Amino acid sequence: MIFVLLALLVDKCQGMFDSDGPDSDPRPSRTAASCPGRIAAELPRGENAELVDAFRTDNKQITLCRTTGGSLYYFGEFSDHREPGIAMRAEKTTDGYEANNDSYRYVIHDGVVTIYDSGDQIGQEEITPEPSPK
DSSP states (O other), X not given: OHHHHHHHHHHHHTTGGGSSSTTOOOSOOTTSOBXXXXXXXXXXXXXXXXXXXXXXXXXXXXXXXXXXXXXXXXXXXXXXXXXXXXXXXXXXXXXXXXXXXXXXXXXXXXXEEEEEETTEEEEEEEOEEOSSOO
């Protein structure tokens, strides 16, 4: 009985020292929702990408998806799809997300997305979590 308990304990603790914590595994979890197909199709190697987070402003949709290779992408588009959306690499920050596209930087934190161009703030919009982007 002691050997069984010891084996279970070793199995649970085995990965403790070779990771940076629960968010360090770049691979998507098996329980996450799928990234919407039309968005996954716009991501490099986006097949089977998983939805990480999604937000809506008054007229825009922001979808964050992680590819099976572990890359996080920010996909921004108008809610009415009047123009094609744009996908860009993103990263999780301590208080939200950040994505860069040439001189533009998009920072999500504290219920807003702030847009910068060459370091200058050019916009800020309130965001609402969107559980199921279309």
